[in-house]
Amino acid sequence: MIQLPPPGYQQTIEAIAQCGVPRENIAITYEDELRSDEVRISDIGETTGRKLACLKTAVHPFYILTLENEAQQSAFIAQGRRIAQPIQRVTGVPSQKLLDRLTDACRAPNRWLVHGGGEEVRFRPDPDAEYDKVDCVLQQLKESRLPMNLGFVGNEAYSETEKK
The missing domain is CATH 3.30.70 (Alpha-Beta Plaits)
Incomplete structure (x- = not known):
């Protein structure tokens, strides 16, 4: 697999803005404690599945994304968990x-x-x-x-x- 360099801050801001997030709500900084660049968004506006998927594509896997609005952050996390369908609880030993x-x-x-x-x-x-x-x-x-x-x-x- 070819390892590409991460996109620059401006390129990432543009990708996020194309998701419908106002540019003034986007900040990217390097966080020493995380040893990574972090994208912080104060408000994404209307929270839709399409917008959340767009945000993930815009930042993953190069940046940590933090949505400062708790409801929006919860929706983003919940969307990631929707990859799987719940399974029935079972009894016995694994197979x-x-x-x-x-x-x-x-x-x-x-x-x-x-x-x-x-x-x-x-x-x-x-x-x-x-x-x-x-x-x-x-x-x-x-x-x-x-x-x-x-x-x-x-x-x-x-x-x-x-x-x-």
């Missing part, structure tokens, strides 16, 4: 077929969840996986209420200093 249903609901690769036998479930998302899909799979696991011993595979590839 690979059930785990595949969970990843399918999130449009994530089935290889992310592996049944290790009994109640063992191994979760190994791709290193460059979209946050929304990882969050969705974890939410599906939680909502399934399956009895499981969940293990995260791949974290050992990062040294302690890289985690900080």
Whole structure:
């Protein structure tokens, strides 16, 4: 995969403005604590699914987006969670077929969840996986209420200093 440089601040402001957000409501700054650029929008105006999807496209994956209006921020987060369809709660132990249903609901690769036998479930998302899909799979696991011993595979590839 080719790694492109992030768009500049002005280019990002233009992309957000094309979503229907007034330019005067947009600020982009580098946040030391986050070690990232953050886009802050005071008010996006009318909150529609199309506008929220446009905003995500305009900033993802290069910027952190903060909507200062709490209702708009909640709507943005809720839209990200709508990727998945709720599944029925189940009883018994996990099976690979059930785990595949969970990843399918999130449009994530089935290889992310592996049944290790009994109640063992191994979760190994791709290193460059979209946050929304990882969050969705974890939410599906939680909502399934399956009895499981969940293990995260791949974290050992990062040294302690890289985690900080």
